[in-house]
Amino acid sequence: QAVLTQPSSLSASPGASASLTCTLRSDINVGTYRIYWYQQKPGSPPQYLLRYKSASDNHQDSGVPSRFSGSKDASANAGILLISGLQSEDEADYYCMIWHSSAWVFGGGTKLTVL
Amino acid sequence: EVQLVESGGGLVQPGGSLRLSCAASGFTFSSYWMSWVRQAPGKGLEWVANVKQDGSQKFYVDSVRGRFTISRDNAKNSLYLQMNTLRVEDTAVYYCAREPVGFDSWGQGTLVTVSS
Numbered sequence: 736q737a738v739l740t741q742p743s744s745l746s747a748s749p750g751a752s753a754s755l756t757c758t759l760r761s762d763i764n765v766g767t768y769r770i771y772w773y774q775q776k777p778g779s780p781p782q783y784l785l786r787y788k789s790a791s792d793n794h795q796d797s798g799v800p801s802r803f804s805g806s807k808d809a810s811a812n813a814g815i816l817l818i819s820g821l822q823s824e825d826e827a828d829y830y831c832m833i834w835h836s837s838a839w840v841f842g843g844g845t846k847l848t849v850l
Numbered sequence: 851e852v853q854l855v856e857s858g859g860g861l862v863q864p865g866g867s868l869r870l871s872c873a874a875s876g877f878t879f880s881s882y883w884m885s886w887v888r889q890a891p892g893k894g895l896e897w898v899a900n901v902k903q904d905g906s907q908k909f910y911v912d913s914v915r916g917r918f919t920i921s922r923d924n925a926k927n928s929l930y931l932q933m934n935t936l937r938v939e940d941t942a943v944y945y946c947a948r949e950p951v952g953f954d955s956w957g958q959g960t961l962v963t964v965s966s
Contacts, residue, residue, distance in 0.1 A: 771952040773895070780945055780956035781887075781895060796954065830895050832952065837909050839885065839897035 736760050739831055739842035746848045751821050755845050757814040757831030765807050770814035771832040772805060775844075781830065787814065821849050852876040852955040854946050859960030866936050866964070872929040872946030872957060880904075880924040883949040886931045888942035889959075896942075899931065900949060914940075936964045 740758045747753040755772075759765045769788040773781040785795040787805025795803070802822075806815045818825055826849045831842040858870040870886070885900040899910045899920040908920055919932040929946050941964045947953035 769951070773953075775895075780959055781953075782956070783952060783954045786952055794951070828894075832895075832897075838911055839887075839900070841895045841897065844894040
């Protein structure tokens, strides 16, 4: 089982909200990890969006719209990237990441389509 | 402005070697952990290795440990990745990334193609 699992694709309408999940393997507790989120558009390197561990331990990169926010769902053992007020420019691949067992680990990525 | 510029990619045969470089500017290079991250064509991101500010600590993903070596030269503001015994599955765009907490800056990447 992969350390981080993301749905491969997600579609949402302009103006709607999209909740991108990053589920941790069942033997590791989401509560103990900072979860990082990156956006990647075709032909470009990834861009850091934000990290989230808790309400008191989180960071958003400068220039990232407040429409992007992080949270956790402890019952699902998952990190969540919420994008509200979707815009066409939000169409991209999104990756989550954690530091686990002395290695950075990425999820497989979610392709977000805004249509 | 933070700039990271990778170089050294190209076509190499399986079993061959290649050395990637990353030239850093716009920040105090010696103050940051640095990483290499790769992305195979049409695939997701995979972290490869990182190195502490003074080079005293290095970590690798299991699939490259023993074949790849990460290093840095703080006097030259440069990060390196020596890749030996290359395999077809090492084909990817290789990015260098600055690592304050996670990766906040990335280069544009250099393509490594391992093929006969």
